[in-house]
Amino acid sequence: MQEKTKNSLIHFDVNNFVSGQSVDCVIFGFENGELKILALKWKVPGEFWALPGGFVFKDEDLDKAAIRVLKERTGIDIPFLEQFKTFGKVDRRDNDILVKNLKSIEVNKKMVDWFGNRFISTGYLSLVDIRKCSLTADLSSEAIEWFNLEDLPDLIYDHKEMVKTALKYVQNQINYLPIGLNLLPEKFTMKELQMLYESILGRKLDRGNFQRKMLKLEIFIRHEKQLEGGAHKAPYLYSFDKEKYQELLDKAIGFVS
């Protein structure tokens, strides 16, 4: 894009956007048995981390805006994000940080007005396989990084609250919806799936019971054993039977209604 300037914020035309409305994305990733969250570092002096977020075009569906914004800001290209809550407190944006940000870029009057506005932000979430994501921070970001839940840095505005809410949302969903299709590699062990569940729920589960409960769902295909491994019995490899997985999703959603 525009190479001559260091910050892409300067170039966008506020007239193209719905004023006062933004979207923010909570992206959960899973790797090495750990649940992680994606954050961007602002290109301003100081340590300002934020969720990937952005604005909504006037002729764009809100859901579509979330997908586009995520793609633009992180490089992650996924066809669906789940809306989980809209954040509408008047003072949800911290003015000090805002001013700092504005000063760091070549502001014009219109931009100041735009950023000075009160914004209502709709939160979207998704769970992704970290290894399938090639991250590309956009021009307004200095860094992009996966953080473990426990050592997530301070986030600007109410973004920390967004993360908490998103996590609760997923924890709740996990009770009646299958999970893992886009989070785990094609083939995985039951141990890996269990670690995913444990990292989302934040507690240990019984190995035997977990295995039986999962297999009873009948959404798995069992493959040959994996050869590599430690000094122990080699575990089976599974993959999702995508048809049955989708059926279960549909059934569960239908059941709720």
Add this chain to the structure above:
Amino acid sequence: MQEKTKNSLIHFDVNNFVSGQSVDCVIFGFENGELKILALKWKVPGEFWALPGGFVFKDEDLDKAAIRVLKERTGIDIPFLEQFKTFGKVDRRDNDILVKNLKSIEVNKKMVDWFGNRFISTGYLSLVDIRKCSLTADLSSEAIEWFNLEDLPDLIYDHKEMVKTALKYVQNQINYLPIGLNLLPEKFTMKELQMLYESILGRKLDRGNFQRKMLKLEIFIRHEKQLEGGAHKAPYLYSFDKEKYQELLDKAIGFVS
């Protein structure tokens, strides 16, 4: 706030509002064993029914706006509404209806622009006791009415979808949260509570099992028998033990997290 902006569409000053953002309320009521929904009829030629909705003041939290809008448009004064989803499709508002509405009022340029805008609307819901509600339609409404779910008339825009989504939301919640405190009269029979559940879930439940399941929650106070009644054994009257009810609410919410 602004006194004269209070009720009528003609008088309100669009400058006071966040542009492009609205709230709509799905209010469920319960009476005579039937679940009902509140709708307003627009003061325009034709039959245009809509959910009670409105706009958000620039210095007002989104949650607060929903409470105020409901009060202004229906007279219902409740301290809390539950946000369930934000509707952000570009074409969610039907332009024909919109134009009809604009023509029926004394439009000025600013108003036309305002209503011509694309609006993103956040849906809020609540469950209320119909007998405790004294309804007062606002000046922009010709009528206000409770409708049975089955004979709900056509609603404008995407309001029918909002109702469906809200209902699913409540059906889902009922599985892990107690319900009924603000929906039933102070004293009620188990039969009445069961009818409430059945009307929300849309299916019959077993009488004996329902009773036992409820009583095991230990959130009820059992009173003396009701004297009136048909040719049968008089049922017990119950009321909610509000402390324990709240405890259960908190516990369930805490459990999800």
Add this chain to the structure above:
DNA sequence: ACAAAAGTGTTTATAATACACCCATGA
């Protein structure tokens, strides 16, 4: 042979479901 982790089985407790029985009441 042994430790480690996988696979599977057993036991117990709890919850869901279906339905049966008796009781109180007004007509």
Add this chain to the structure above:
DNA sequence: TCATGGGTGTATTATAAACACTTTTGT
């Protein structure tokens, strides 16, 4: 007294939870 609906009991099945036993594998 009898039909009606209310309160309660029981038997069956399903699910959850805790934990034990056996198997495979590399060292």
